[in-house]
Amino acid sequence: MKGSGTTFGAPVTIATVQRMFGVSVALDSSARAHVAYLGGNYNAGSGGGQGSAYWFQSDGVIAHEQPGGTFLTEVIADNSNDCNDTTGDPYANFGYVVGMYPALTYTGSKFYFAWRDGHNGNYQTDAQHSDLELAEGN
Numbered sequence: 001m002k003g004s005g006t007t008f009g010a011p012v013t014i015a016t017v018q019r020m021f022g023v024s025v026a027l028d029s030s031a032r033a034h035v036a037y038l039g040g041n042y043n044a045g046s047g048g049g050q051g052s053a054y055w056f057q058s059d060g061v062i063a064h065e066q067p068g069g070t071f072l073t074e075v076i077a078d079n080s081n082d083c084n085d086t087t088g089d090p091y092a093n094f095g096y097v098v099g100m101y102p103a104l105t106y107t108g109s110k111f112y113f114a115w116r117d118g119h120n121g122n123y124q125t126d127a128q129h130s131d132l133e134l135a136e137g138n
Helices: 126-127
Strands: 023-027 035-041 061-066 071-077 098-107 110-117 129-138
Touching: 023 061, 035 071, 035 110, 061 098, 061 110, 071 098, 071 110, 071 129
Parallel strands: 023 098
Antiparallel strands: 023 035, 035 061, 061 071, 098 110, 110 129
């Protein structure tokens, strides 16, 4: 397959998820792909859906391409309180459904990863009080 003068390899499966709530791909300065998505492992009772019958994956995840074409997965956020809330909204720091509709970019050696925090992802108040969160790192 060709794209803008660049040769691409065969498609690679990074992860299989039950709920698709967006994906974002960014290339770093070495042309390695970094893929952000709603991921993580289902773990009834703690993290990864908190035992939810719907949220099998509920973490903000970035998969980083490694030499050789494999991907290393990194969980950036797994709870609503992983980012510093500055809104004063009492709903902003509770819940576990983070990572929906991700946006990812790289500038130099720094990444910026934004996502929708859906709190518990169950109730009308979760949707009404969902907020945009941002992480940055190297």
